[in-house]
Every structure is written in structure tokens, then in C-alpha cells.
Amino acid sequence: MKIKTALLSAVAGIALMSGAQADVDPSDTVSIVVPYGPGGGFDRAVRGFAPYFSEALGGANVITENIPGAGGQRGSTEVSRSEPDGLTLGIFNLPGFALPAILGEEVGYDLRELSWIGRLESDDYVLIVAADSDIQTLDDLIAVDDLIITSTGYGSTVLAALQITASELGLAQKDPIYLSGYGGTTDAIVGLIRGDGQVSMAPVSSVTPYIESGDVRGLAMSGSQSLFEDVPTFAEAGYPGLTPLNLQRSIAGPPGIDDATLTQLRSAFMDVVQNEEYLEYAKSIGMNMSPMNGADTAADISSSFEFYERFSTSLQNPN
Amino acid sequence: MLDSFVTATLYLADGVTLMYLMLGVLVGLLFGIIPGLGGATAIALLLPLTFGMEPEQAITLMGGIMGSSAIGGSVTAILLNAPGTAPNAATCFDGYPLTRQGKAGLAIGAAATASSLGGIVGVVVLVAVLPMAKSLVLLFGPPAFFMLAVLGLVSLTISNNNMLRGLIAAALGLFIGFVGYDDMGGTLRFTAGIDYLWDGIKLVPALIGLFAIAEMIRLMVEGGAISKVDRNELGEVKGVGAGFKAVFKHPRTVLSGSFIGTLVGIVPGVGGTVASFLSYSFTVQSSRDSSQFGKGDIRGVIAPEAANNAKDGGSLIPTLAFGIPGSAEMALFLGVLVLHGMQPGPLLLIEREWSLLVLIIALLLATIASACVIAVATKYLIKITFIDSSILIPTVLSVALVGAYALEGSMGDVIMAAVFGVIGYVMIRLDFPRITLVIAIVLGGMMERNFIQSMLMFRSDWTGFFRDTTSLVIFLIIVVALALPVIGRIRRRVRNANA
Incomplete structure (x- = not known):
């Protein structure tokens, strides 16, 4: 466990050194957007995660930003359209945020295009x-x-x-x-x-x-x-x-975050979800942890999207 | 239960915990007094700060806020005719006329005392029915919710002096309630392609506009200060003590208000606005001499204030029994519980009995503490009504608009508040009841949703409404509510004929 963490921090360190100025510095502020108001499951997941993520990013300030509205679409659209500098991330759920697109509504984001940092929960x-x-x-x-x-x-x-x-x-x-x-x-x-x-x-x-x-x-x-x-x-x-069939909560940034920054964020994410102290805390606040790294999350999102798309005719409004 | 009670009391007797309680009370009062900000906003803002606290400390802090914000809100309703929080809207009816007569102290004293008593009744009922809380919550299904909404709308219309204007305002409110995404039909209604309207017209910006902003527009047109009594004539501000006594002269009003508040509180989603209004209208209907209501009858302050603090105890019943929030504040409070590792649901009550008793006792202490704070502060607060409008208007307007923005950090809410400000002023000029509009917005969505759900359940057979016991009982109450004014009129006519 310790060795793994050390290795990961080494990777993160290398990523830090090799990257251009786009990397997340300890002096930066990363905001994680919760597309709902405070107090819900999303909010809880992010607030529990943020302090550990800050630590894993070498002390960068990580804040939770609630942007509620339009059934979660306002916040997620805002994340998707933000600058891909790694400083604006958001929490998304599947199938929730895939549904509007599958049901043929116009949405301001495409889940399959986002830069996935990792999966926290799966229910x-x-x-x-x-x-x-x-x-x-x-x-x-x-x-x-x-x-x-x-x-x-x-x-x-x-x-x-x-x-x-x-x-x-x-x-x-x-x-x-x-x-x-x-x-x-x-x-x-x-x-x-x-x-x-x-x-x-x-x-x-x-x-x-x-x-x-x-x-x-x-x-x-x-x-x-x-x-x-x-x-x-x-x-x-x-x-x-x-x-x-399941409900997943994962962290992602806007499409087009450069590789160095993405690697840094992903390894910081893995640091957090392998931290026993965090896992214990997450459990105590009722989270159903099922961590997955960024690359796997991205692949999983695509296949889940296809799963739900197969049922698109069954998903029309019953009333 | 007794064990937990002792543990909880001892816990609260600790200095640090009491400090959290007082902090909650002060924040709650402040947020309550400012129109637009309310208990829900205060909890939302303080929620992240509770991270490092013990769960019970967080609960105490939140209890302080929940127990005090409505009392703070009554001050603004009485002094400025702008309810500080939505449930105080009904307090304006008689509270503001009293202020204009220079009797603000009396009104505030009565409001604070009635709130405390209501809060106590609510908590006592809560503790008494907690063992049966589950079956109580299960009594209310979609048919009962629908009937409750109808009862609310019926009592709205009959309590208006001018029924036609009341009906028009209610219809307008229902129409406003339709705006937004309808998740049963899966359609967007009247959103005109504006993303903001997706979530419908939110109650708080509408309230800020209809009351706070509209009142400032009126004041601007009229000029002068709010109080029509000269400050020098008034001499020393008196009346808080008189207000305290007035409440005890009307025990029936306090009790009926408290029970209506508790009952409405039990029903999730209806909320304090409806509770205090129902209590007001019940008091008007059941009073022998109702001629002074709306002109400064102290019972018109006591009834809604007793109800809106009693409702906190009531709304904890569904929250604790099933984890369904009874109000916006409760929804956020559930978030606090979750954040501190307590899963809302039927087991919470068994597993964390003493933590919940901490909340209940904190609520009780908070209502009493905030009433005392208000009683002491009244002397200074009343000065607001003597301030010239050239200073008062810009101050209240900026605070109100900041309040609208603070809710969700959305400019849309600010614009909405301004739009409703104009609507509110037009309604004042044309003498249309604004509260009717507000309650119709609250009840409209609930009525429609539960009607459709009921009809789905009954497979389109409307007689189902009379086969559901709770729904039938509420229906009978509606019949009585409609018959009361008629019976009263007949009795008066008979009496006059005899005289």
C-alpha cells in the first residue's frame, strides 16, 4: 500500500516536473462543481473528497462549488464549457447525465468527450x-x-x-x-x-x-x-x-485537458481512493465506494452509454 | 427514551454546545430578519463549516437556526410589511397595521411570545406522537395531498373580503406554478426557451419581489417614514410586555394556531407558509368579532406566528420517521445528518435517539432564546420604522436583491425578484391579495401532481378520493370551512331579526 502510494506520488511528481505551466500547482484553486444544491448525495461525495484531493495535489486549494439549476444541467454544462486547465472539474452521474442525450434532448455536454478523472461510487x-x-x-x-x-x-x-x-x-x-x-x-x-x-x-x-x-x-x-x-x-x-444497471458518481473535467495535467489529476485521484483514512471516512458518510481509475472510467462510461442507448425506445415518458 | 433524554440534556448543558446553540440562534435571527434570506439559506451556508464538528454540535447549531429564523422573520413582516421568511407572510396582515398605529412593540412582543409557545406545543406533540410517527406519515398518500391543497385554496378564497379578486389572484398563482419542467408529462411549459425557467418560478425570489420590493415601491410613492405616528408623540417605546400579556389573553388562538401548525408540518412539502395562513384564516373565521382583522387585530399576529413555529416540530415527524423532508430547511438538515454519518431513514430514530433528542431540545431552547433576544432588541429595531424613506428604501432594496442572489448565486433570481416587485406593486394598487398568489404558487404544483397520481392509482375512477379515509376526512373539513361563513351570516341575521 505504502509503496503504491509512493510510486503514485512519484508519478505525480514526474508529471509535475515534466508538464508545462498548465499543471495544477499547489498555489492553484481547483473547484469541483456540484450541479445540485448543498446537502444531497453529490454534495456529500464532493465535500468528503475535496480535502483529501487537496492533500494529494500537494496542497492546492480544492473547493466545492454548488451550481444547481435545470435538473443538474446548468452545472454540468458549465463544467463542460470551462477552460480545460484542470482547475474546473465536476461530478457526474450515470445514467442521470446520459439520459437527456439518449432521450433526444439538446444538452450542452457529451459525457463521452469529458476528461474523466476517476469513479468514486457505484450503486x-x-x-x-x-x-x-x-x-x-x-x-x-x-x-x-x-x-x-x-x-x-x-x-x-x-x-x-x-x-x-x-x-x-x-x-x-x-x-x-x-x-x-x-x-x-x-x-x-x-x-x-x-x-x-x-x-x-x-x-x-x-x-x-x-x-x-x-x-x-x-x-x-x-x-x-x-x-x-x-x-x-x-x-x-x-x-x-x-x-x-447501476448508478455511478464520477469526477471529470471539460474535454481537452492536456495529458500531463490529466495524468496528474488522475494519479492524485488514485492517491485519495487508496487512502485508508479517506475510505473509512467515505464509508462513515454513507458512500458506496467503488473506485475506478480515470482511463477505465472513460471506457466504462462509453460502454454504459451504449447499454442505456440500447433501451432508448423503452425510456420514453410513460405518462 | 428517558436515558437518551438525560444524555441529551447533559450534552446541551455543556458550555461549548450552548455556544453553538446561541450562534445558531443569532445567525437564524439575522437571516430571518433579512427578507429573502431564511433558515434554509443559513443552513446551506453553514453546512460546510460543520465538517470539523461533532455530529451533535452540528445538530445543535442547526437546531438553533431552525428554531429562530421564523421569529426573526416576523420582525420584518411587522415593521416593514415584508416577511423575512415565507411563513411570516400572514403576519403582515395585522402586524403592519399595528406598526403604522405605533404599536410595533405590542406586535413584536406578541409574535415572539406566540412563536415560543407554538414552538413548545409543536415539540410536545412531536415527542408525544414520535412512537406512532410512521403510521401517521403513511396516512397521507396522493389523494390526501390533493385534498389538502384544495383545502388550502378554499380557505384562501373564503378569507378574502372580495372573493372575485381572491379568485383572480389564486388563478394567477396557479398559472405561475405551471411554469417549468413538468416531470410527469415530460414537457417544458411556458419557458419561452429560457433555461432559467426550467426549474419553474421559485418561491423565494417571488416573495422578495411581491413583499419587500413592492413595499419599497409603495413607500417611494407615498414618501415619509413607515410609522404614521410621530416619534415624539410616541415617547418611550412600550408594548413588548403588553404583547407578551396579549398572547395569554388569547389562549384559544395560540392553541388552535399551534395545532394547525403541527398538523400541517407533518405533511411533507406543504410548509410553514400554508400553515400560518391556514391558522390565520381559521382564527378570522372562528372569531365572534372579526371586524378588526386586517386593521391591526393582535390575534392576527398571534395565530400565524404560533403556527409557523409549531410546524417545525410537526415537520420533524416525516423527516425522522422516513427521511422525507417536511420543508426546504429539513431537506438541508438531512444533508447535515448525512454529512455526519447518520443515514436518514426509519432506523435513525432507534440508532441515534439521543442525537435527535439533542435536536429537539435545541429547537425548544432556540425558540425561547430567540424570543428573548427579540424582546430585548425590539427597542432598537423599532427605530427602523421612523427612518426616512430616502434612506430606508435603498437599504432594503439592496439587502433584498442580495438575498435573492445569495440563494443560488443566480442573476435570474434577482431579475425574477424585480419582476415580482412590479407585479406586487400593481397588486397593491389594484387591491389584489398578494398572499393568495403566493400560496397558489405553493399549492398549485402539489395539487396538480397529486391529482394526476391519484387518478393513475384509481385508474381514472374519481370516486377513489372518497374511498381513501384521510382524503375523505379532509374533504369533510373543506365542506365545513365553506359552510362556516354562511352559517355565521345566517346566525347574525337571526340575531339581528330577534333584536
């Missing part, structure tokens, strides 16, 4: 029912004829995840009612508990407290390994097509 999705529901398995669910699904609104990641799942499970033919429009993931879960609908879906981090408290029950979850007892993965339940 699998759990398909859930209320604890007292008659639906015990995926087969039970598929057998229900008049299905009501509780969800957040059109353009949200939860609705997209539900639509993709419905399409893979063959529920779409039954024309289920999407009770969309809940204010947030939690509201949709509470709606499910109340009995507004029969099924919903949420990322692991949001749903864990409700599974632990015994208010909801998981039917299946995405990803290659189940995190809950008695909840199979979609692959185990016979739907391997849903394994890649």
Missing part, C-alpha cells in the same frame, strides 16, 4: 416490494396483471432503471401504470410502503435503511454479487441482461 439497483406484499419472487411479479409502479419523474434515473427492468422482464407488454412524480427516491419508497403501488426500484444506498428496518423487501438486484440475504441478483434469477 446497484434493487427491485423492491412492500414487506407485506404477496409478491415473493420475480415470477410472482411477472404474473401480476394490473401493475402499478411507484417512481420519481420523467428524466430521473430511478424511472429509467424501472423502465429498463420492465422491458427486460417482459412487463412492458402488460402496460403497467407508472405512478411517477414522487419528489425523490425516498418519497417513492414511502409511497410503496403505503401501498400506492406494488413495486419500485432504488439504488442500494437509498434502500438499505428500509430493507434493514423491515419496511420493504428486495426481489432482485443488479450487479454481479448480491448484498442482501435472500435477494438474488438479476443474473441468478435468470435475467443477466440487467447486471450492468
Whole structure:
């Protein structure tokens, strides 16, 4: 571990020496844009990351900048259009920020063009029912004829995840009612508990407290390994097509950051996510850490984008 | 529970913790007093600073802010007719006329006392119902939310002297509420290609415009100072003590206000603006002599202020039981919890009982502390109303516009505040009720969304609204609310006929 860190700092050091003035100096200020207001999951992720990132960049000032508006588009567009000097970065989620482009809206950024620094979090999705529901398995669910699904609104990641799942499970033919429009993931879960609908879906981090408290029950979850007892993965339940479904939070800068700066930022990122102290802290603030280096993140973003693009016809507004 | 209670009390008895509490109270009061800034802004700004604190210290600080901002906001509502925070809007009705009669001290004293009492009732109810909090929250589904919005709009219209103007203002508010991205229909409405309008018309800039800026335009046209009573005639500022006593002369108003506030607080998303307005309109409707309301009846200050502090206790119920924020402040407060490693959700209450009791006690102490601070400071605050408009107007305008900008750092909000300033002034001149417009903006979106959700749930069978128990009960309240004024009129006519 120590050797690795030392090696990485050496790489960073070399990058520092060899680079032109475009590099991030300890005297610089790097802002990481959160495209939402303070207090949410994105904000928490960045605020927890910033001090460690500052340390890894040799003491450069790293600040968190909230630019909320237009469902996250204002902040992300601002990052994408900023000077590619490595001093303006942002946090993005997938599929959230890929959806508008896939749904044919005009957006001011292309996720596949951004300079990816690395992935922080990755959250699998759990398909859930209320604890007292008659639906015990995926087969039970598929057998229900008049299905009501509780969800957040059109353009949200939860609705997209539900639509993709419905399409893979063959529920779409039954024309289920999407009770969309809940204010947030939690509201949709509470709606499910109340009995507004029969099924919903949420990322692991949001749903864990409700599974632990015994208010909801998981039917299946995405990803290659189940995190809950008695909840199979979609692959185990016979739907391997849903394994890649997840929610990722990654850091990126505008397109065209030069190689030296990008290398420096990426290795600083890796320093942070390999720091035990940071990992422990991240866990304590409820982050679902699943770090990935910049190059892999970039490749992963492209393949995830293709995954969601395949479902673009299923992702139209159900209401 | 008792163990945790003792732990929490001992924790708060510590000098450093008390310092955080007082810091929260002072920041909350200051942010409350400045129109546009409110508890939510204060929490957002202080949130990053809590990083190095112990979780309970952060909670205490936030409790101080939440417990005090509405009390600060009442001062501006009473003195300047510009509510410091949205829930104080209803306090303007009678608070400002009292100021113009030179009785600002009375109004502020009453507001601070009623707020404290309301806060206490809210917290007591919170502690009492906490064990059943979950089932309480589960009572409110989309049909009940829809009916609540209807109740809000109905009580708005009936409490206006001129129903036609009220209806027009409400319709305008509903229309404004439609602007923006509709995530159920997936369409943009009336955004005219402007990115800013994507998120709809935000409440805070609209409020700053409709009240603070509009009031300054009016003052500019009228000239002079706010108080129409000569300063020399007034002599020593008195009345804070009288205001304190006045509250205890109207225990019914305090209690009904507190309970309405707590109840509305429990329902996520409705918020203090509606709570204080409902309380005001209930008091007007249920009073035997309602002729002085709007002209400076002290009950018109007590009712909304009791409600808007009681609502804090109520809105903690959904926040603590399920992690659904009951208001904008609560949403940010959840962010504070997360930042300090507490996952909001049903387990929080069990796992961190004492930390949450710290919050509850902090809230209680904060309401009382801020009422005391205000009572002491009133003497100085009242001087604002004697300041000549040539100094007051530019000062208030700059503070208000900075407040609009500070919310999200967006120039769009500043422009919006200015636009609503003009709309507000036109409404004052033509005698249209501004609060009706505001509440229609709040309730419009909620009403539409929950109506569509309900109809989806009922598979387009509208009788479903009467099969949902909560929704049915609220419907019956609507019927009673509509019948009350009619019954009152008939009783008066009978009495007159007998006389």
C-alpha cells in the first residue's frame, strides 16, 4: 500500500516536473462543481473528497462549488464549457447525465468527450416490494396483471432503471401504470410502503435503511454479487441482461485537458481512493465506494452509454 | 427514551454546545430578519463549516437556526410589511397595521411570545406522537395531498373580503406554478426557451419581489417614514410586555394556531407558509368579532406566528420517521445528518435517539432564546420604522436583491425578484391579495401532481378520493370551512331579526 502510494506520488511528481505551466500547482484553486444544491448525495461525495484531493495535489486549494439549476444541467454544462486547465472539474452521474442525450434532448455536454478523472461510487439497483406484499419472487411479479409502479419523474434515473427492468422482464407488454412524480427516491419508497403501488426500484444506498428496518423487501438486484440475504441478483434469477444497471458518481473535467495535467489529476485521484483514512471516512458518510481509475472510467462510461442507448425506445415518458 | 433524554440534556448543558446553540440562534435571527434570506439559506451556508464538528454540535447549531429564523422573520413582516421568511407572510396582515398605529412593540412582543409557545406545543406533540410517527406519515398518500391543497385554496378564497379578486389572484398563482419542467408529462411549459425557467418560478425570489420590493415601491410613492405616528408623540417605546400579556389573553388562538401548525408540518412539502395562513384564516373565521382583522387585530399576529413555529416540530415527524423532508430547511438538515454519518431513514430514530433528542431540545431552547433576544432588541429595531424613506428604501432594496442572489448565486433570481416587485406593486394598487398568489404558487404544483397520481392509482375512477379515509376526512373539513361563513351570516341575521 505504502509503496503504491509512493510510486503514485512519484508519478505525480514526474508529471509535475515534466508538464508545462498548465499543471495544477499547489498555489492553484481547483473547484469541483456540484450541479445540485448543498446537502444531497453529490454534495456529500464532493465535500468528503475535496480535502483529501487537496492533500494529494500537494496542497492546492480544492473547493466545492454548488451550481444547481435545470435538473443538474446548468452545472454540468458549465463544467463542460470551462477552460480545460484542470482547475474546473465536476461530478457526474450515470445514467442521470446520459439520459437527456439518449432521450433526444439538446444538452450542452457529451459525457463521452469529458476528461474523466476517476469513479468514486457505484450503486446497484434493487427491485423492491412492500414487506407485506404477496409478491415473493420475480415470477410472482411477472404474473401480476394490473401493475402499478411507484417512481420519481420523467428524466430521473430511478424511472429509467424501472423502465429498463420492465422491458427486460417482459412487463412492458402488460402496460403497467407508472405512478411517477414522487419528489425523490425516498418519497417513492414511502409511497410503496403505503401501498400506492406494488413495486419500485432504488439504488442500494437509498434502500438499505428500509430493507434493514423491515419496511420493504428486495426481489432482485443488479450487479454481479448480491448484498442482501435472500435477494438474488438479476443474473441468478435468470435475467443477466440487467447486471450492468447501476448508478455511478464520477469526477471529470471539460474535454481537452492536456495529458500531463490529466495524468496528474488522475494519479492524485488514485492517491485519495487508496487512502485508508479517506475510505473509512467515505464509508462513515454513507458512500458506496467503488473506485475506478480515470482511463477505465472513460471506457466504462462509453460502454454504459451504449447499454442505456440500447433501451432508448423503452425510456420514453410513460405518462 | 428517558436515558437518551438525560444524555441529551447533559450534552446541551455543556458550555461549548450552548455556544453553538446561541450562534445558531443569532445567525437564524439575522437571516430571518433579512427578507429573502431564511433558515434554509443559513443552513446551506453553514453546512460546510460543520465538517470539523461533532455530529451533535452540528445538530445543535442547526437546531438553533431552525428554531429562530421564523421569529426573526416576523420582525420584518411587522415593521416593514415584508416577511423575512415565507411563513411570516400572514403576519403582515395585522402586524403592519399595528406598526403604522405605533404599536410595533405590542406586535413584536406578541409574535415572539406566540412563536415560543407554538414552538413548545409543536415539540410536545412531536415527542408525544414520535412512537406512532410512521403510521401517521403513511396516512397521507396522493389523494390526501390533493385534498389538502384544495383545502388550502378554499380557505384562501373564503378569507378574502372580495372573493372575485381572491379568485383572480389564486388563478394567477396557479398559472405561475405551471411554469417549468413538468416531470410527469415530460414537457417544458411556458419557458419561452429560457433555461432559467426550467426549474419553474421559485418561491423565494417571488416573495422578495411581491413583499419587500413592492413595499419599497409603495413607500417611494407615498414618501415619509413607515410609522404614521410621530416619534415624539410616541415617547418611550412600550408594548413588548403588553404583547407578551396579549398572547395569554388569547389562549384559544395560540392553541388552535399551534395545532394547525403541527398538523400541517407533518405533511411533507406543504410548509410553514400554508400553515400560518391556514391558522390565520381559521382564527378570522372562528372569531365572534372579526371586524378588526386586517386593521391591526393582535390575534392576527398571534395565530400565524404560533403556527409557523409549531410546524417545525410537526415537520420533524416525516423527516425522522422516513427521511422525507417536511420543508426546504429539513431537506438541508438531512444533508447535515448525512454529512455526519447518520443515514436518514426509519432506523435513525432507534440508532441515534439521543442525537435527535439533542435536536429537539435545541429547537425548544432556540425558540425561547430567540424570543428573548427579540424582546430585548425590539427597542432598537423599532427605530427602523421612523427612518426616512430616502434612506430606508435603498437599504432594503439592496439587502433584498442580495438575498435573492445569495440563494443560488443566480442573476435570474434577482431579475425574477424585480419582476415580482412590479407585479406586487400593481397588486397593491389594484387591491389584489398578494398572499393568495403566493400560496397558489405553493399549492398549485402539489395539487396538480397529486391529482394526476391519484387518478393513475384509481385508474381514472374519481370516486377513489372518497374511498381513501384521510382524503375523505379532509374533504369533510373543506365542506365545513365553506359552510362556516354562511352559517355565521345566517346566525347574525337571526340575531339581528330577534333584536
